[in-house]
Amino acid sequence: MFRNIRVVTEPDYDAMSRAAAEIFAEALKEKPNGVYGFATGGTPVGMYKELISMAEASEIDFSQVTTFNLDEYHPINPDDPQSYIYFMRQNLFNAVGLKDSQINIPNGTAADPVAECAAYEDKILNAGGIDLQILGIGNNGHIGFNEPSEAFTAQTNYTALTEMTVKANARFFNNADEVPKHAITMGIRSIMLAKRILLLCGGEGKASILHDALLGPITPLVPASILQTHPNVTVVTDKAAAALL
Ligand code: F6R
Numbered sequence: 284m285f286r287n288i289r290v291v292t293e294p295d296y297d298a299m300s301r302a303a304a305e306i307f308a309e310a311l312k313e314k315p316n317g318v319y320g321f322a323t324g325g326t327p328v329g330m331y332k333e334l335i336s337m338a339e340a341s342e343i344d345f346s347q348v349t350t351f352n353l354d355e356y357h358p359i360n361p362d363d364p365q366s367y368i369y370f371m372r373q374n375l376f377n378a379v380g381l382k383d384s385q386i387n388i389p390n391g392t393a394a395d396p397v398a399e400c401a402a403y404e405d406k407i408l409n410a411g412g413i414d415l416q417i418l419g420i421g422n423n424g425h426i427g428f429n430e431p432s433e434a435f436t437a438q439t440n441y442t443a444l445t446e447m448t449v450k451a452n453a454r455f456f457n458n459a460d461e462v463p464k465h466a467i468t469m470g471i472r473s474i475m476l477a478k479r480i481l482l483l484c485g486g487e488g489k490a491s492i493l494h495d496a497l498l499g500p501i502t503p504l505v506p507a508s509i510l511q512t513h514p515n516v517t518v519v520t521d522k523a524a525a526a527l528l
Pocket residue numbers: 321322323324325326327353354418419420421422425426427428
C-alpha cells in the first residue's frame with residue numbers, strides 16, 4: 284500500500300500485462316455495459332493482446348461497452364498510422380469487434396480544437412462518466428498529455444507537447460520533426476472523475492518517475508502524483524519499474 288494506492292508488482296512485462304488484463308476482465312464481467320477509458324503508447328499493448336485472446340476465447344465480451352480514449356494528436360488524420368485512433372483499432376478495437384458507435388476519441392482533424400475539447404468533455408459526462416480508466420505514465424510524469432506545469436489541468440484540453448514527450452514519441456515516427464506538436468487530452472479532472480484507475484508502468488526507465496508519482500509530493504510538476512488523492516487506483520508494474528518503491 285502506498286498511501287491510497289494498491290500496487291501489484293509482477294516479475295516482468297508479460298506477467299504485468301496478464302495481471303492488468305485480468306483486473307480489466309473482472310471489471311468488464313461485472314459491468315458488461317460499462318464505460319472504459321483506454322490509453323495508447325507502448326505499455327498497454329501487452330495487456331490489449333491478452334484482452335484480445337480472452338475475447339476470442341469468449342471469456343469477455345465487448346459488445347455493450349462504451350470506450351473513451353485519453354488523447355489524440357492534433358492535427359492528425361484518423362487513417363494516419365501514427366494517429367491514436369489507428370493505434371487503438373490495430374491493437375484492440377478491430378480484434379474485439381468494437382463498432383464505431385461504441386468508440387470515442389478526440390477528433391484529430393477538428394477545425395476548432397478548443398470546441399472539440401468541450402464537446403469531448405460533454406460526451407464523457409453524458410455517458411455517465413468513466414467506470415475504469417487505463418493509464419500509462421510518461422517519463423516526465425504526464426498522464427494523458429497533461430504535461431508537468433505550474434498547475435493541474437481540469438477538463439479536456441488542447442495542449443502543446445513538451446520537448447521530452449516529442450522526443451519520447453519520435454520512436455513511433457521517422458523522426459521528431461514528424462511528431463505533431465499539439466494534442467487534445469482529457470484533463471486531470473476528467474481523469475480523476477473516473478471511478479477506478481488502472482495505471483500500467485513497466486521497465487527500469489520508469490522507476491524514478493513511478494517513485495516520484497506514488498511517493499513524492501503531490502505536485503503539478505509530476506502530474507501523475509495527483510493519483511495519490513484518488514480513492515481507487517491500482518498500479519500494475521514490473522520489478523524493474525518498482526525498483527525504487
Ligand atoms: C497515451 C498517453 C500517454 C502514455 C505515456 C506512456 O494515450 O496518454 O500518457 O500513457 O506517454 O507511454 P508509453 O507507454 O509508450 O511509455
